[in-house]
Amino acid sequence: MSSDKYWRDRWIAGLVHNGVDQKTAEAAFNEAYRNRPADESKSPETQALMIYGRGIEVLPSGEVRLGMLH
Numbered sequence: 001m002s003s004d005k006y007w008r009d010r011w012i013a014g015l016v017h018n019g020v021d022q023k024t025a026e027a028a029f030n031e032a033y034r035n036r037p038a039d040e041s042k043s044p045e046t047q048a049l050m051i052y053g054r055g056i057e058v059l060p061s062g063e064v065r066l067g068m069l070h
Contacts, residue, residue: 007044014048020056027064028056 008029015025025048032051038044057065 007038007040011038011044011048014045015052015056017045018049018052020052024056024058024064027058027062028066031064031066 011029012022012025015028016022020028028051029048032047038047042050051066055067057067059065
């Protein structure tokens with residue numbers, strides 16, 4: 001298994017462990033790293049929880065948006 005896939009799988013598992021469904025967690029990963037590489041200086045679980053804390057919104061269309069909770 002490539003290290004990128006291993007890192008991605010751990011990131012997604014971090015969200016799933018905290019109650020996010022698998023499909024939403026995968027979409028959140030894709031959205032989070034769409035325009036930039038992952039910061040591998042932090043664990044994937046830590047980065048996933050940082051995204052989780054900012055907010056993950058699933059639109060009626062199924063699109064996932066990441067943002068700031070108010």
